[in-house]
Amino acid sequence: MDGLQAMSFKDLPARLATLAHRLLPLRCLLCTEPGAGGLDLCPACRASLPELQAACRCCALPLPAPGICGACLQRPPPLQRAHAAFLYAPPLDRLLPRYKFHGDLAAGRLLAQLMARAFAGCERPQALVPVPLHRSRLRRRGYDQALELARPLAAMLGLPLRADLLRRVRATAAQSELDAAARRRNLRAAFRAANAAMPTHVALVDDVMTTGATLHAAARALHRAGVERVDAWVCARAP
Structure with a gap:
């Protein structure tokens, strides 16, 4: 008992x-x-599974050889490193929606295991920070998909999980319905970091990186709060 x-x-x-x-x-x-x-x-x-091989170090965009893409050279993003385990392509594009939209926790557990294997050799952050959902969307969905990926990922890699460091303070439209420019506008002032002592190096955890607007907005909020380096660890990168 x-x-x-x-x-x-x-x-x-x-x-x-x-x-x-x-x-x-x-x-x-x-x-x-x-x-x-x-x-x-x-x-x-x-x-x-479509493992991501050569990619941009800053945005995980697929490249012919590892390096930094032209867009990130011209306008450096707030992420120092972005790691994606896979491309968002078949058959991964069947597993991720099952987990994200249909409550298939077994698929989520499998994806977290695959991410742990893919990121085992990455430079270790001081903490993993899941990209949070707004409370209104959390009520509708019933679970936070980034948190449920980050929790087993942190346990498997022996890293602290700090879901308390970042909040989504503004409800936003679904990013999947917007183009790149609208995605950036949609995320303005959407995140707020906690009023707490911050690690110097964290990795944001999310399921899919498309334009990077969500991860960039979250990273900027953490930078404003004193985090020196923000990386991104995502399950899949949209090509």
Whole structure:
């Protein structure tokens, strides 16, 4: 009983999902074949995932060779490094919407495992900061997809999780409905950093990076609060 009382009710679904994952046989979430390598993913589907190889160091845009793209050279972004585990392309574009919009926590757990493997060799920040949802959207969706990626990612990589450092203080239109310029306008004054002692180096965690407007707005808020270096760790980069 004491253990149940100590357990936060909001963590119960994730804990039950983790327990089920340990007890049940691995099963590929893409094709239902047996999973392998500790993942709910079969070897064939694992090999088909669109891993991001050469990319811009500042915005993760795919490049012929690693470096910095022309746009980031002309106008340096507020992110020092941007790392994406994958391109947003088939079959990953089936897994991410299932997690983000349909509450498939098993898909989220798999994506976090894949991100941990992809980012294990990255320079370590002092903390991971999930890009937060506004409370109105959180009520509608029922969970914060960036937080639920960042929580297991932090645990697997042994990094502090600091979801308290950043808040989304203004409800905004869905970014997917806007062009690049409108996305930037939509995010003005959307984030506010906490009035607290800040780490010098953090990594923002999010599911997808498209134009970078959301991550840039969040990074600027953290910079204004005293963070010296902000990186981005995302599951997928839209090409």
